[in-house]
Amino acid sequence: MQSERFPQPIFQDPELVRKGAYINGEWINSAPEYFEVTNPASGEVIAKLPEQPVSEVERAIDVAFNAFKTYKNTPPRDRAKWLRNMYNLMIENIDDLAKIIAWENGKAMSDAIGEIKYAASYFEWYAEEAPRLYGSTIQPSNPNNRVITLRQPVGVCGIICPWNFPSAMITRKAAAALAAGCTVVIKPDSSTPLSALALGYLAEKAGIPKGTLNIVLSHTRTPEFGLKLCESPKVKKITFTGSTNVGKILMKQSASTLKKLSLELGGNAPLIVFNDADLDQAVEQAIASKFRGLGQTCVCCNRLYVHSSIIDEFAQRMAAEVKKFSIGYGLDPKNTHGCLINDKAVAKVEHHKKDAIERGAKIVVDGGLLPDLGPNFYAPVILSHVPHDALVAKEETFGPMCPIFAFDTLEEVVELANDSEFGLASYVFSKNIDTVYTVAEALESGIVSANTGLFSDCSIPFGGVKESGFGREGSLYGIEDYTVIKTINIGCLPPRI
Numbered sequence: 001m002q003s004e005r006f007p008q009p010i011f012q013d014p015e016l017v018r019k020g021a022y023i024n025g026e027w028i029n030s031a032p033e034y035f036e037v038t039n040p041a042s043g044e045v046i047a048k049l050p051e052q053p054v055s056e057v058e059r060a061i062d063v064a065f066n067a068f069k070t071y072k073n074t075p076p077r078d079r080a081k082w083l084r085n086m087y088n089l090m091i092e093n094i095d096d097l098a099k100i101i102a103w104e105n106g107k108a109m110s111d112a113i114g115e116i117k118y119a120a121s122y123f124e125w126y127a128e129e130a131p132r133l134y135g136s137t138i139q140p141s142n143p144n145n146r147v148i149t150l151r152q153p154v155g156v157c158g159i160i161c162p163w164n165f166p167s168a169m170i171t172r173k174a175a176a177a178l179a180a181g182c183t184v185v186i187k188p189d190s191s192t193p194l195s196a197l198a199l200g201y202l203a204e205k206a207g208i209p210k211g212t213l214n215i216v217l218s219h220t221r222t223p224e225f226g227l228k229l230c231e232s233p234k235v236k237k238i239t240f241t242g243s244t245n246v247g248k249i250l251m252k253q254s255a256s257t258l259k260k261l262s263l264e265l266g267g268n269a270p271l272i273v274f275n276d277a278d279l280d281q282a283v284e285q286a287i288a289s290k291f292r293g294l295g296q297t298c299v300c301c302n303r304l305y306v307h308s309s310i311i312d313e314f315a316q317r318m319a320a321e322v323k324k325f326s327i328g329y330g331l332d333p334k335n336t337h338g339c340l341i342n343d344k345a346v347a348k349v350e351h352h353k354k355d356a357i358e359r360g361a362k363i364v365v366d367g368g369l370l371p372d373l374g375p376n377f378y379a380p381v382i383l384s385h386v387p388h389d390a391l392v393a394k395e396e397t398f399g400p401m402c403p404i405f406a407f408d409t410l411e412e413v414v415e416l417a418n419d420s421e422f423g424l425a426s427y428v429f430s431k432n433i434d435t436v437y438t439v440a441e442a443l444e445s446g447i448v449s450a451n452t453g454l455f456s457d458c459s460i461p462f463g464g465v466k467e468s469g470f471g472r473e474g475s476l477y478g479i480e481d482y483t484v485i486k487t488i489n490i491g492c493l494p495p496r497i
């Protein structure tokens with residue numbers, strides 16, 4: 001199960017590596033069939049987990065439904081305590097949890113440690129928000145009536161997550177849901193389920209009541225699991241992070257029960273550099289945005305628009321920076337960047353690279369496959385003067401290709417940036433506040449980041465517009481998505497004295 005080049009991690013607490021689903025506080029390690037989890041760096045099998053039948057999702061939904069009857073009435077201070085315990089436990093086990101991510105996802109340890117801090121911060125944040133769910137009082141037209149509103153937990157939530165942040169995409173949803181008083185059924189990605197299961201193990205230790213947080217497992221039956229979660233009348237909300245295509249399927253499937261939905265979908269983030277930007281800063285931040293997780297984040301800049309007067313210098317400086325990368329096994333802490341998740345991810349980068357070059361893009365750094373390291377290792381590609389009809393202008397690459405397009409005017413670049421069906425994140429670099437503000441207002445995206453390539457934080461509202469989805473995670477707004485407003489009207493009161 002391990003090789004010398006890709007050694008298995010050594011854990012301080014090996015119990016964190018679970019080998020089963022987690023339903024009603026019990027671990028289900030056996031099933032008629034199993035699926036394999038592989039290390040993307042080596043292709044070696046690192047775990048065999050139960051390929052659960054759909055009946056187990058039904059059971060998990062029933063368990064969460066019953067648990068909701070009592071969990072919804074738990075004092076918010078108790079929920080805050082359990083969430084705070086989760087935060088503390090994640091930080092206590094940060095090295096082990098990060099190793100699990102690097103092992104199953106392939107990202108570098110520095111990124112994995114960053115992810116665990118980020119993932120844990122949602123528990124800390126929502127521990128603080130749990131006691132702060134406020135309603136309102138309203139003056140109705142009828143003077144004999146009084147109206148108050150309550151924010152109540154929506155009910156059982158189905159949580160479906162991708163592989164690129166195997167811990168943080170779960171905690172961003174689960175922490176808010178649990179804080180509001182909802183119970184959850186989590187379906188992690190089958191490439192990276194070990195991080196989710198480690199959270200189940202910590203939830204037990206944190207004292208989160210049985211049946212409140214459940215994790216189901218499947219590789220081949222994922223669409224059936226999704227269908228069951230969407231169609232079950234006992235599930236009141238689906239919260240999904242992943243591609244726009246799958247988001248649309250889940251939305252259609254949820255129509256029969258009119259479920260509340262949060263969809264955090266694909267992006268195609270533009271990053272705009274004006275000629276009055278601080279170039280050192282713009283390069284440093286563009287590198288941080290583009291190559292975080294080797295380009296596999298939904299907010300990585302995918303299209304870089306650089307003013308034509310500085311495009312060549314910018315491209316050369318970007319090239320100098322990527323040459324400093326150390327690409328290799330994620331678990332080796334000396335490496336700054338790991339590998340891509342699988343061969344499909346590699347093929348997509350190759351396809352976008354070939355397409356842009358065939359259409360006339362200039363090669364600045366050729367990059368490409370690194371077969372000596374392993375099948376999914378890929379060195380950064382930098383292309384400049386990319387034509388605006390290249391595929392990458394329309395589609396998310398989700399990998400280490402950095403295409404740089406030239407522009408001349410503010411109006412032109414805003415039009416180019418907005419010419420996309422996606423609208424998750426955008427970036428603007430300029431030292432002129434008028435430019436920054438005008439462009440930030442005009443960009444069609446849920447998040448605009450000015451003069452920095454990294455903005456993710458539990459305190460900010462995270463989410464998109466257009467086909468990047470809807471709903472906001474994190475921040476003061478994130479918990480609202482797991483609640484419904486109830487209006488209580490008290491009528492026929494005697495006249496006021």
Ligand SMILES: NC(=O)c1ccc[n+]([C@@H]2O[C@H](COP(=O)([O-])OP(=O)(O)OC[C@H]3O[C@@H](n4cnc5c(N)ncnc54)[C@H](O)[C@@H]3O)[C@@H](O)[C@H]2O)c1
Pocket residue numbers: 160161162163164165169187188189190222223224225226227241242243244246247249263264265266267297298299396398424464468
């Ligand atoms: N907006 C955000 O916050 C955000 C965050 C991370 C990733 N993403 C997006 O996710 C995509 C990359 O992730 P991916 O390739 O794994 O996306 P994906 O949509 O293929 O898969 C996401 C998850 O959905 C599951 N899934 C697939 N088909 C399903 C179905 N019919 N029913 C239920 N579940 C199903 C997958 O197994 C996976 O766990 C990119 O487009 C990226 O931009 C968005």
Ligand SMILES: O=CCCC(=O)O
Pocket residue numbers: 164165296297298299456462
């Ligand atoms: O990949 C999407 C999530 C990235 C983030 O939360 O910063």
